[in-house]
Amino acid sequence: MSPVAMNVATDPMQVGRSSITKDASWAILPVEVRQMILNLVGLPISERRYNSPGSSKVARFAAVCREWQVFFETRTFRRLVLDPDSLNEFHAIVRRDDTRLGYIRKLWLRVQLSKYECPDCDEPEDEATQYCNNRIFTTCIQSLLETLKLWDPARHGTEGLALMLSASSPSDTEHWFNRCEIKDNYPFHYAEDLDLAPGIVDFHRTNIADPFNHHFFRDYPPPLDNGHVKRVQGTPLHLEPQKDERGRFISPYKNLPAVPIVKGLVMRRQFRRNIHVWTLSRLLGRSFVALEWFRFERTISQEPRKQLSFDQGMELSDEANAPLTDFQSHLLPSLPKTLRQLSFTQWEIPKFERWDGLEEVRFEISPYAQAYLPREMATLSQRLEQFCPPWQMDTAAFFRSIIELGESPTMLESSLKRVILRCALSSSDRSRRDFESLVILAAQAAMSLPQLEVMELWGTCLNEQDSRAYIFRYSYKDSRASIVWRSCRGKMVAQTRIIAKWSEVAQKHSHSTLAYNVIPFMETQEEIFESNGTFIYRHVLLKDLVFDPITQIILENEPTEWGLGEGSDSSQQDYVLTSNLVDLNSLDIDLLMHSFGPETDLESLQQELMDLNAEVDALVQQYYG
Structure with missing residues (x-):
C-alpha cells in the first residue's frame, strides 16, 4: 500500500513530452482548450473501472506547472x-x-x-x-x-x-x-x-x-x-x-x-x-x-x-x-x-457469520435502553431536520412523547422535516391493525411538527405462509400534501379515519387539501419471504436516511443463514420487540376519543370491532374449549 492511499477521481492518460513544444507552447493555448486537455488527462470516476491500473499515477502530473498542480491536486485530494x-x-x-x-x-x-x-x-x-x-x-x-x-x-x-x-x-x-x-x-x-x-x-x-x-x-x-x-x-x-x-x-x-x-x-x-x-x-x-x-x-x-x-x-x-x-x-x-441530520441504527451480527448451536444467540439492547429510548429520541428529534431513530425503539411510545413535547409550553418549535421509522409487527393476523393504529398515532404527533415535509413508516412481518409488508408516507411538496399507502393486499381497513386525521395535519400546516394514493407491492408473498423482507428497502423514499447506499446493497445481497442463496441480515429482520407492538388498551384514552370524529367511517369501525370479537372468541375456543 502506498504511504497515502488515495481514491483518485481520475485516470491517467499518457501525455508525451512532445505534446508541448516550443512551437506550440502550453501558455498560448486558450483557457478553454487547456481545460479540455486536462479533463481528458483526468477522466471522471464514472468512466473508469475499479480494476483500472495505476489510477493514482495521475498525481504526478501536478508537478508540471502551477496550473496543473491546482487542477490535479483538487482531484487527488478530493x-x-x-x-x-x-x-x-x-x-x-x-x-x-x-x-x-x-x-x-x-x-x-x-x-x-x-x-x-x-x-x-x-x-x-x-x-x-x-x-x-x-x-x-x-x-x-x-x-x-x-x-x-x-x-x-x-x-x-x-x-x-x-x-x-x-x-x-x-x-x-x-x-x-x-x-x-x-x-x-x-x-x-x-x-x-x-x-x-x-x-x-x-x-x-x-x-x-x-x-x-x-x-x-x-x-x-x-x-x-x-x-x-x-x-x-x-x-x-x-x-x-x-x-x-x-x-x-x-x-x-x-x-x-x-x-x-x-x-x-x-x-x-x-x-x-x-x-x-x-x-x-x-x-x-x-x-x-x-x-x-x-x-x-x-x-x-x-x-x-x-x-x-x-x-x-x-x-x-x-x-x-x-x-x-x-x-x-x-x-x-x-x-x-x-x-441537523442523524441516522442511528443498531445491528446484530448476521446469522451466517456465527454459530448459534442448539440455542439461538440473541443480540439485544438492554431493557434500560428500551425504556428511555423513545423519550430521548423524541426530545432529540425536535432540534434535528432529518432523523432515523433505532429500529429497536418503541415507535408508539416515540409518537406519544412527540405529542407530550408538543403540548409543553416550554418546548421550542420543532425543526424536524424528514423522519422515517420502522414499525415492528408481531404477527400476520394483527400486522395490518397494528400498522394502521401507528399511522393514526403518527398523525396526532405530526400536528406538533410544523416543518414536516416527509414522514415515512414501514414494517414487515415474515411468515413462510403469510408474509406482510407495509409503507405509509406523508409528504408535503410544491404546496401539496399527499399520503401514500403500500401493502400486499390493497386498501387500508381504517382508510376513512386515516385520511381524516392526515387531512387535519395538511390543513393545519399547509392549508392544502390531501391527495391519497394506494400502490400495491408487485412482489409476491413468496418473494417477500425469500428476501427476508429486504425487498422493501428499494420502495422506501427516505432510504438514504436509513442506510448508507453501500450498506443497503450489501444488506440486500448478504447470504442467508448457512451462507446459502442471497438475502439479507435475517436476524435483523426477525428481531421484534413486543414493547413496540401497538395495543389499543395502552393508548391514551383522550387520543382514542379524539380519533373518532364526525367523519369516522362507522361501518368500517363496526366491522373492525366484529373482527376483533371474532378473534377473541377464536382464542377462547382454542385455549379453553
Missing part, C-alpha cells in the same frame, strides 16, 4: 484513505501547503489494528492486545486531529469534509470470515462508486469464497460460544493516556483540538469494532464541533455486559476512577448544536 502508516506523511504534505485541506471532500480514517493468528482467532483479546489496539487508535486519532485543525474557512472555504471512521484488523478476514468489503482492495466506499463496472453485486459474487468456509475454517467447526465472532467485534476502542515531557501520564481527552472542517461523520455497519461510548462522546463534544450530519451504524454486542455498558455505563474510566458515562447521559448531550 477523496483520501488514510491508515496508520500514512498519517505522518499526510501531516507533512498538508504542513507544506495547507491549501490542500480545502480540496478534501471525503476522508476515510482506516485504523488498522494488530494482527492475530490461530488459535487466537477463537479467543477474546487479552489485555496486551487491547492496550496495543488502543495505542494504535489513539495515535491515529490524535495525528489526524492535529492535521485537520489547520483548516481555516477564510482561506480554505467553508464546505468542509465528510469523515468515515473505521477500525479492523487485517486478520479479521483471514480466519472465519471473508467479508470483502473490509479488505484494502474494496472499491465501493461511497454512493458515487456505484457507477463502477462491474457493479457492486458482481464484485461481491466474485470476491466471496465458498460460503461454507464461513463455518468450517481449517476443517474445524466454529466454537459453540462464538469466540470467533467475539474476536472480530473485539473490545470497544478508547484513547489511552499519554506521557508528557516529564514522563507523567496525562488524559488524552483534555487537549482534544476542535476540527470544524468535519461536517459529516460515518461509522459503517460493515466494520464490527465499536468505539467506546466515553471516547465517542468526547470526540463529538470537543473535536467535531461543527458536525452537520452523523450516520451511526453500530453493532450490538453479543455480550450483554458490554451492551449494558453502552446503554447505561457499568465500567470505570481512567480519570480518577470516575464512572464511565452512558449513551443517554453523555453521548446524546455531546452531539453538537450544529447537527
Whole structure:
C-alpha cells in the first residue's frame, strides 16, 4: 500500500513530452482548450473501472506547472484513505501547503489494528492486545486531529469534509470470515462508486469464497460460544493516556483540538469494532464541533455486559476512577448544536457469520435502553431536520412523547422535516391493525411538527405462509400534501379515519387539501419471504436516511443463514420487540376519543370491532374449549 492511499477521481492518460513544444507552447493555448486537455488527462470516476491500473499515477502530473498542480491536486485530494502508516506523511504534505485541506471532500480514517493468528482467532483479546489496539487508535486519532485543525474557512472555504471512521484488523478476514468489503482492495466506499463496472453485486459474487468456509475454517467447526465472532467485534476502542515531557501520564481527552472542517461523520455497519461510548462522546463534544450530519451504524454486542455498558455505563474510566458515562447521559448531550441530520441504527451480527448451536444467540439492547429510548429520541428529534431513530425503539411510545413535547409550553418549535421509522409487527393476523393504529398515532404527533415535509413508516412481518409488508408516507411538496399507502393486499381497513386525521395535519400546516394514493407491492408473498423482507428497502423514499447506499446493497445481497442463496441480515429482520407492538388498551384514552370524529367511517369501525370479537372468541375456543 502506498504511504497515502488515495481514491483518485481520475485516470491517467499518457501525455508525451512532445505534446508541448516550443512551437506550440502550453501558455498560448486558450483557457478553454487547456481545460479540455486536462479533463481528458483526468477522466471522471464514472468512466473508469475499479480494476483500472495505476489510477493514482495521475498525481504526478501536478508537478508540471502551477496550473496543473491546482487542477490535479483538487482531484487527488478530493477523496483520501488514510491508515496508520500514512498519517505522518499526510501531516507533512498538508504542513507544506495547507491549501490542500480545502480540496478534501471525503476522508476515510482506516485504523488498522494488530494482527492475530490461530488459535487466537477463537479467543477474546487479552489485555496486551487491547492496550496495543488502543495505542494504535489513539495515535491515529490524535495525528489526524492535529492535521485537520489547520483548516481555516477564510482561506480554505467553508464546505468542509465528510469523515468515515473505521477500525479492523487485517486478520479479521483471514480466519472465519471473508467479508470483502473490509479488505484494502474494496472499491465501493461511497454512493458515487456505484457507477463502477462491474457493479457492486458482481464484485461481491466474485470476491466471496465458498460460503461454507464461513463455518468450517481449517476443517474445524466454529466454537459453540462464538469466540470467533467475539474476536472480530473485539473490545470497544478508547484513547489511552499519554506521557508528557516529564514522563507523567496525562488524559488524552483534555487537549482534544476542535476540527470544524468535519461536517459529516460515518461509522459503517460493515466494520464490527465499536468505539467506546466515553471516547465517542468526547470526540463529538470537543473535536467535531461543527458536525452537520452523523450516520451511526453500530453493532450490538453479543455480550450483554458490554451492551449494558453502552446503554447505561457499568465500567470505570481512567480519570480518577470516575464512572464511565452512558449513551443517554453523555453521548446524546455531546452531539453538537450544529447537527441537523442523524441516522442511528443498531445491528446484530448476521446469522451466517456465527454459530448459534442448539440455542439461538440473541443480540439485544438492554431493557434500560428500551425504556428511555423513545423519550430521548423524541426530545432529540425536535432540534434535528432529518432523523432515523433505532429500529429497536418503541415507535408508539416515540409518537406519544412527540405529542407530550408538543403540548409543553416550554418546548421550542420543532425543526424536524424528514423522519422515517420502522414499525415492528408481531404477527400476520394483527400486522395490518397494528400498522394502521401507528399511522393514526403518527398523525396526532405530526400536528406538533410544523416543518414536516416527509414522514415515512414501514414494517414487515415474515411468515413462510403469510408474509406482510407495509409503507405509509406523508409528504408535503410544491404546496401539496399527499399520503401514500403500500401493502400486499390493497386498501387500508381504517382508510376513512386515516385520511381524516392526515387531512387535519395538511390543513393545519399547509392549508392544502390531501391527495391519497394506494400502490400495491408487485412482489409476491413468496418473494417477500425469500428476501427476508429486504425487498422493501428499494420502495422506501427516505432510504438514504436509513442506510448508507453501500450498506443497503450489501444488506440486500448478504447470504442467508448457512451462507446459502442471497438475502439479507435475517436476524435483523426477525428481531421484534413486543414493547413496540401497538395495543389499543395502552393508548391514551383522550387520543382514542379524539380519533373518532364526525367523519369516522362507522361501518368500517363496526366491522373492525366484529373482527376483533371474532378473534377473541377464536382464542377462547382454542385455549379453553
